[in-house]
Amino acid sequence: MKIPDEYWEQKAKDFKKNGKFEEAVKIFDKVKKITKERKDINFWYKTAIHYWDIGEFEHAKNALEKNLEINQTSYDSLFLMGKIFYKLQNYEQSLEYYNKAFEEHNRLQLRNSSKVDQMRNIRKFEEAVKYADKIFQQKEIDDEFWYCKGLTFFKLRKYGEASSCFKIILETDQKNTKILYELAKSELFTGNKQNSLDILTKILKMEPNIKEKLRSDEDFESISEEREF
Numbered sequence: 001m002k003i004p005d006e007y008w009e010q011k012a013k014d015f016k017k018n019g020k021f022e023e024a025v026k027i028f029d030k031v032k033k034i035t036k037e038r039k040d041i042n043f044w045y046k047t048a049i050h051y052w053d054i055g056e057f058e059h060a061k062n063a064l065e066k067n068l069e070i071n072q073t074s075y076d077s078l079f080l081m082g083k084i085f086y087k088l089q090n091y092e093q094s095l096e097y098y099n100k101a102f103e104e105h106n107r108l109q110l111r112n113s114s115k116v117d118q119m120r121n122i123r124k125f126e127e128a129v130k131y132a133d134k135i136f137q138q139k140e141i142d143d144e145f146w147y148c149k150g151l152t153f154f155k156l157r158k159y160g161e162a163s164s165c166f167k168i169i170l171e172t173d174q175k176n177t178k179i180l181y182e183l184a185k186s187e188l189f190t191g192n193k194q195n196s197l198d199i200l201t202k203i204l205k206m207e208p209n210i211k212e213k214l215r216s217d218e219d220f221e222s223i224s225e226e227r228e229f
Helices: 004-017 021-037 043-053 057-070 075-087 091-121 125-137 143-155 159-170 177-190 193-206 208-216 218-223
Strands: none
Touching (some): 004 043, 043 057, 043 075, 057 075, 075 143, 091 143, 143 159, 143 177, 177 193, 177 218, 193 218, 208 218
16 A cells, blocks of 8 residues: 555655656655645545545545545535546446535535525625625536546446536537547447547547547447548
């Protein structure tokens, strides 16, 4: 088992040994930060992140479970747990935590919105502004969430749901070839072969060098002999 601070401390020593002193100092600062975090109420959450960073996913899960026992659930902690279970190839659990993260995000937003209305109705406008600020400051559900959830749906062979997740991202980022690539896969497995080929044609126009990756990807084997492919 790799301990995060010991892992980074060894990295720093390696940098120092190779004369990379600037990099070593940065890593030593990271070790100091981890040590300081032991006194923090969010210690287990931050420990989970450190384990995540070094690829110790089982230990990341255990640390995050301890955090959830101590602290109130949050969008960030539930989303991280979803990503951890994905890495552990437990896709059902991964999807369950992504759903919980989505629900928690919406629950908090609805609660704050309700508080704004409540404070306005009793003419406590300063309080209303505070709750409005909380809504404004709340972390948005970003593209990473929909990407991760889409990949999980794909692993669970829920290809239509996977496509829906990728399409949400493409609503605001139509030229994202990474997402288009995953959408092409999902559409193919959904049975929309022509749509998949059309998407791949679009990708190739933007990134011609991706052709070799396509030909080596087993997920596209069923259309590898198609003229458009």
